[in-house]
Amino acid sequence: MSPPLPVALDAYGADGGPELVLEGARLAAADGIPIRIFGPSGLEVTNGIELDSTTEWIGNETEPVAAVRSTPDASVVRAAAAVAEGRCSSLASAGSTGATMTAALFALKRAQGVHRPALAVQIPVPATDRPPLVFLDCGANTDVRPQHLIQFAFLGSAFSAAVLGTESPGVALLSVGEEQKKGRPDVVAAHEALIDAEGIRFIGNVEGRDLLSGEADVIVTDGFTGNVTLKTLEGTARAVADAVRAAARSGPLAAAGGLLLRPALGGLRRTMDPNAVGGAILLGLRGVAVVAHGSSTPEGIANAVRLAHRAVSERAVERTAELLATSGARRDALRD
């Protein structure tokens, strides 16, 4: 068996700058994951990390498609090319989500029969040992047709089974009620088609409150609703956590209470921390691409690299292709 290929890691775009990304790379390299980092020549790489130096990169403010086309030396474009050329196994970036998705799509191409790749995040299920919920699409496609939602269901199911080890994942559609006829017309149409779909365990509609309830292993929605929902979840968790902290500063007795409670609350903080899951993964490509939060800590970067590496070693792309081919979802989509 040949040694694994390195993960192509974009050093630019994280709020903490290339040095923070390098620190994250070191944490992942310590696990034995080989990494090729695309960033400034000044980065002092160590054991298990190689540097591909470039000073160009694409920021959040630029229109991604034009920028990716016109900046072949941008770090994320070079990193994606290295994956396409077979020199790296997968792509990870904490830079512009749009640029990372565009560079990955252009270089890695869509998987056979997939019309729209989707961005999936993992959301931990509080107070359980269950694998995290796979939630998609979180923003790749703001406007979808029923066929796209159906494909997202297969993409999410294959990822949950292959990478998270979920046995026969329960897949649900996000809607405004559990009844089959509830929701927008595209959701109702996707629901009807998924009832009879082969190769997937469709459990019906779930509502917004079920993102943390553990009802489903995979929840599917369009990229507009998914993005708004995910940010609402993150914003609410942060607001409540802030309020608990503020309460613990409101007086000496409360402060003592906060101190005593802190160790027990550590688990909650880790559960709700986006750094714990390493970011979003773009599903439906012929390769693996992971988008980390711009605000990632070094541990968040390391987890993004670990996620990319694990998706490759668990053959997520190949297993997704097999599921799509045998299930008929690809055939349905091609009719689209």
Added chain:
Amino acid sequence: MSPPLPVALDAYGADGGPELVLEGARLAAADGIPIRIFGPSGLEVTNGIELDSTTEWIGNETEPVAAVRSTPDASVVRAAAAVAEGRCSSLASAGSTGATMTAALFALKRAQGVHRPALAVQIPVPATDRPPLVFLDCGANTDVRPQHLIQFAFLGSAFSAAVLGTESPGVALLSVGEEQKKGRPDVVAAHEALIDAEGIRFIGNVEGRDLLSGEADVIVTDGFTGNVTLKTLEGTARAVADAVRAAARSGPLAAAGGLLLRPALGGLRRTMDPNAVGGAILLGLRGVAVVAHGSSTPEGIANAVRLAHRAVSERAVERTAELLATSGARRDALRD
């Protein structure tokens, strides 16, 4: 000045049954709000509360339009009729949201020029003295056109100014990014039209995380996204609160900490409690209709009655009509 008309209160449909609704009615009646309750003849009404007895009601499992049409003696239909006939000031119900909206729409009719009434909730802004955020549409319209979003902006702005006393409310569209071009086509089109709209202070797009950030006084979205988002917010707040409680039960030191912290956390619990705001209000009708949570406590019912009464005394319907007439939003909508 003639004495105020009673609020028409549906006694059926709350999880706690008619007796719980009556208990809520008593709390509101103690504030001097006259109430006519529509429920079983056995209810023992007291000072300030009148009973209109009926044994028929519409549950959550029935298709609302057919049920409202075919059950003239259903409590919510009778209550809505009493408002339309001028015997009551406004409608409040903790029963089926669909049945309440349908009964209100049929009996009270849409306001002039309004195409789609919208369901608005108030979301408290944590750790401030600011009026709550007005968030709409939370489920009346799962599929909208840009003109509807524009009208929702005016409906929300008028409600915030008239009922909550917000001076020149800042109105935002919910989207996937702050830039004007971000979002679904209907959101982008509504954004463009709202920039030049008169009579409203449009502040642009906000994201899911801004529902609790205090960025806007009014946030507008379609009823599908709004319903999913609101339930995500409620579910996340509950999950985090549950986790804090579980942490405080995890050992003797943590339990002591939880006890010491509890008084300071009471404010948070009150802030996140849906009973505190009394439910959702249906905007865009020629009358006032309030939908309370099915799981309302007596205090939640009382707050729904208070909200209905306040919307009438602050002339919310009349002031909304004036804003729509002067702003041109009605004219635009009629062109639709």
